[in-house]
Amino acid sequence: xxSSAAKQLRTQSALDxxxxxxxxxxxxxxxxxxxxxxxxxxxxxxxxxxxxxxxRLPKPDLAWDPVPLDQLIDECETIFDLSRHNGxxxxxxxVASPSTAIGAYADLVASALNANVxxxxxxxxxxxxxxxxxxxxxxxxxxxxxxxxxLTSGGSMANLTALLIASRRKLGREASxxxxxxxxxxxxxxxxDEVHMSIPKAADILGFGRDYVQTVACDDRARMNVQALRExxxxxxxxxxxxxxxxxxxxxxxxxxxxxxxxxxxxxREFDLWFHVDGAYGAPAALDSGKKxxxxxxxxxxSVSLDPHKWLYVPVDAGCLLFRDEAxxxxxxxxxEADYIKVHGLSGDETFAFxxxxxxxxxxxxxxxxxxxxxxxxxxxxxxxxxxxxxxAEYMAQRFEEADDFELLAPVELSICCFRYxxxxxxxxxxxxxxxxxxxxxxxxxxxxxxxxxxxxxxxLRACITNFRxxxxxxxxxxxxxxxAARQAVSTTSR
Numbered sequence: 001x002x003s004s005a006a007k008q009l010r011t012q013s014a015l016d017x018x019x020x021x022x023x024x025x026x027x028x029x030x031x032x033x034x035x036x037x038x039x040x041x042x043x044x045x046x047x048x049x050x051x052x053x054x055x056r057l058p059k060p061d062l063a064w065d066p067v068p069l070d071q072l073i074d075e076c077e078t079i080f081d082l083s084r085h086n087g088x089x090x091x092x093x094x095v096a097s098p099s100t101a102i103g104a105y106a107d108l109v110a111s112a113l114n115a116n117v118x119x120x121x122x123x124x125x126x127x128x129x130x131x132x133x134x135x136x137x138x139x140x141x142x143x144x145x146x147x148x149x150x151l152t153s154g155g156s157m158a159n160l161t162a163l164l165i166a167s168r169r170k171l172g173r174e175a176s177x178x179x180x181x182x183x184x185x186x187x188x189x190x191x192x193d194e195v196h197m198s199i200p201k202a203a204d205i206l207g208f209g210r211d212y213v214q215t216v217a218c219d220d221r222a223r224m225n226v227q228a229l230r231e232x233x234x235x236x237x238x239x240x241x242x243x244x245x246x247x248x249x250x251x252x253x254x255x256x257x258x259x260x261x262x263x264x265x266x267x268x269r270e271f272d273l274w275f276h277v278d279g280a281y282g283a284p285a286a287l288d289s290g291k292k293x294x295x296x297x298x299x300x301x302x303s304v305s306l307d308p309h310k311w312l313y314v315p316v317d318a319g320c321l322l323f324r325d326e327a328x329x330x331x332x333x334x335x336x337e338a339d340y341i342k343v344h345g346l347s348g349d350e351t352f353a354f355x356x357x358x359x360x361x362x363x364x365x366x367x368x369x370x371x372x373x374x375x376x377x378x379x380x381x382x383x384x385x386x387x388x389x390x391x392x393a394e395y396m397a398q399r400f401e402e403a404d405d406f407e408l409l410a411p412v413e414l415s416i417c418c419f420r421y422x423x424x425x426x427x428x429x430x431x432x433x434x435x436x437x438x439x440x441x442x443x444x445x446x447x448x449x450x451x452x453x454x455x456x457x458x459x460x461l462r463a464c465i466t467n468f469r470x471x472x473x474x475x476x477x478x479x480x481x482x483x484x485a486a487r488q489a490v491s492t493t494s495r
Contacts, residue, residue, distance in 0.1 A: 021069075028073045036080055037101055041469065043081075044446030045088045053082055089470040090448040090478050092463035095253060095281045095307075099315040100468075102376040106369035107315050115365045119353035123365065127352060130367035136374060138322050141283045142295060143304050148329065149322040150358050151366040155280025156198035158305035158321035161358050163189065163202045163245060165303065165323065166274035168332035170244035188212045188236050190246040192224035194254055196278055199247055212241070222257035222410060222455075224248060226264060233271050245274040250295060250304075251282015254453040254462070256414035258282060261297030268302075277301040280319065281466075284311040285414045287383035288390055294413070308370045311386060311415075311466045318366050321358070330356045385468040389415045393465045396475050405486075409455040418453055418460040421486045432459035434489055441485035448478040 017025070047053060056078045085091060087098030115123040117130060130151055138147025152158045171183050187208060191199055193215040200213045214236065216229045233243050246268050248259040261277065268275035277283075277298055283306040286295040298304065303323040308314040323329050333356050355361050374382070393415040400406040400419040410418045420435045439452050439461060453462040461482070 024069060028069065029076075032073060032076055032080075033104065037104075040085055040087045040098075041089055043085055043088060045091050045449040046084045046443065046446050047082050048444070048446045050082060057082065084449070087467070087469065088449075089467055089474045090481075091467065092465055092478065093443075093449045093451040095310045095464050095466055096316075097309065097311050097313045097466040098469060100313045100373055100377075103313065103315045103369045103373045106372040110365035110368045113365060117363045117365050117367070118355060118361055120350050121353075124350075126365045126367065127354070129365075129371055130354075131352075133367040133371045133374075134320065134322065136371070137306065137308070137320050138304075140374075140379060141279065141286045141298065141304070141306060142292070143299055143301070143322055144324060147322045147324065148326040148357075149320060150354050151363075151370070152319040152321055152358065152360070153317045154309070154319035155196070155278065155305050155307045156201070156319075157359065158280065158307075158319045159196070159198045159247075159276070159278055160202040160205060161321050162274075162276045162303040162305060162323070163199070163208075163247075164206055164359075165329050165332040166245040166276065167206065167208070169274060169328055170242065185240050185242050186212045187242045187244045188214050190214050190216060190229055190232060190243065190273075192216050192218050192222075192249060192252075192259060194218055194222050194224075194252040194257060195247060195249060196253055196280070198280075199278065218257075221413070222252060222255050224259040224264060226260055226267060229264065230267050230270075233267070233273075237271075243271055243273055245276060247276045247278055248301075249282075250277050250279035250298060251285065251414050253281060254416070255410040255418055255455060256282060256412070256416035256464075257410075258294040258413060261295065262300065263297070265297050265300035274302045275300065277304045280305050280307045281310050282414050284308075284382075284386055285390065287379065288387045290387070291390065291414065308373070311389075312370070312373065312382060313385065313468055314370050314373050318370055326357075333357060386415075389465045389467065389470070392470055392472065392475055393417045393463070395472065396463060396465070396479070399475070399479050409458055409460045415465045417463045417465075418455050419463075420458060420460055421482075421489075423486075423490065435459050435461055437489040437492060438482065438485045441488050442481060445481065445485065448481040450478075450482070 058075050086096040115126040117123040117126040120127045133151070134149045135145065135147055138144045152161065167187060170187055189203055189208065189212065191213060195215065200210045203213045204210050214232055216232055217225050219225050229246065236243055246264060248261055248264045250258050250261065265275050279298070283304065285291045286298065302325065303321060306320050308318040308320065309316045354363060393412050396417045397408055397412045401408050405421060405423045406419055407422050408419050420431060421438055422431060426434060436459060439450065442448060442450055450461050450463045453460045
């Protein structure tokens with residue numbers, strides 16, 4: 001008998017806690033969350049002097065003995081203090097909506113259950129809820145009331161999965177056995193030059209190579225030029241390449257532009273290409289009655305990605321891939337299953353497995369927070385919040401457009417406003433450096449947070465509004481913060 005086996009077998013749980021201890025954990029944790037939701041508006045967007053404060057974080061030594069709960073909660077408060085607050089009403093840096101309270105507590109419930117939503121057998125209720133949520137998301141954005149799909153960690157994983165399905169449709173299962181290098185001439189993907197970085201990255205991971213992601217020029221509104229797309233495909237066919245997929249954007253991350261989806265869908269049909277729409281950021285804007293026209297043609301896509309954690313106010317992580325043809329998606333992942341996951345004694349819906357449609361095997365119960373958010377508020381109320389974000393972005397654009405010393409660099413298509421400081425007498429060659437300085441001052445100041453983009457070759461200050469807490473007063477305050485940063489930047493560069 002080994003030394004470990006010789007030890008007395010335990011007769012009670014090793015890690016369970018008493019009811020009193022459980023209540024204490026619940027009370028202190030809940031109070032921490034309540035305080036955060038009630039005070040997030042009053043915090044700095046990012047902590048100032050982070051390096052001086054980081055010593056308050058947990059100590060680096062591994063804890064071999066229990067650490068008191070009060071100390072652990074204090075350390076969690078420190079983590080809150082030293083974080084960047086995506087939920088702050090003046091955080092406009094990236095496409096990251098704040099969590100609602102119902103979404104945060106839904107994550108707690110899901111974590112308590114700790115279901116591994118790999119298949120119906122492992123998580124019957126979780127699987128049924130996820131399939132429902134996928135259908136609801138398809139209906140919400142006007143894609144399909146009977147959409148198939150699955151939830152993912154985010155848009156990058158959704159886009160990667162879509163390209164894998166599209167390539168296997170072109171190459172068949174042989175590609176999984178022999179590899180792309182033995183499957184004939186290179187296959188090519190088509191995107192606009194405003195495409196999200198996850199698309200070329202996915203091509204690299206899947207083995208197509210970034211060189212075969214063919215970027216197509218955009219028009220003056222940063223939308224894919226459809227005639228240029230057709231000409232590029234025709235040229236590649238003449239050169240012996242094999243086009244297989246075109247990716248359109250329903251809300252680019254730089255400016256929020258929506259590609260002409262109906263026209264691109266027609267080109268995809270003409271050349272028998274898989275038509276994927278990256279709507280990770282912008283697709284929920286289809287709920288805005290004034291923007292719905294931009295998304296005409298979305299329903300023609302073979303697949304669509306969207307992220308509830310980007311603009312449906314759901315906690316990270318919650319992405320989604322929707323597709324129309326369940327059989328084609330399943331064929332991409334068909335393989336000889338390991339014995340331990342083979343299904344025995346089940347039939348019909350009970351044999352369903354998410355591993356037949358995606359890359360992950362272990363999968364958390366993401367659907368609960370999405371489903372509870374949609375049902376707690378109702379879609380109409382969520383649509384109002386999205387419309388409010390769009391209106392605030394348009395108002396910010398108006399403020400900068402009316403100013404003599406600022407200029408807009410792109411139209412506000414959805415909820416992204418791109419602009420720059422352009423005071424009289426400053427040479428064009430100096431404007432990029434000046435606006436970079438403004439960006440740094442704003443970000444370090446903690447009162448507001450914007451990011452940057454390159455628009456038509458110019459360095460742009462970029463504000464993305466996907467926050468139900470943001471008000472007109474927050475836009476006014478952010479404009480003031482940027483103006484003050486501009487004054488500081490001019491003073492700095494003139495010395």
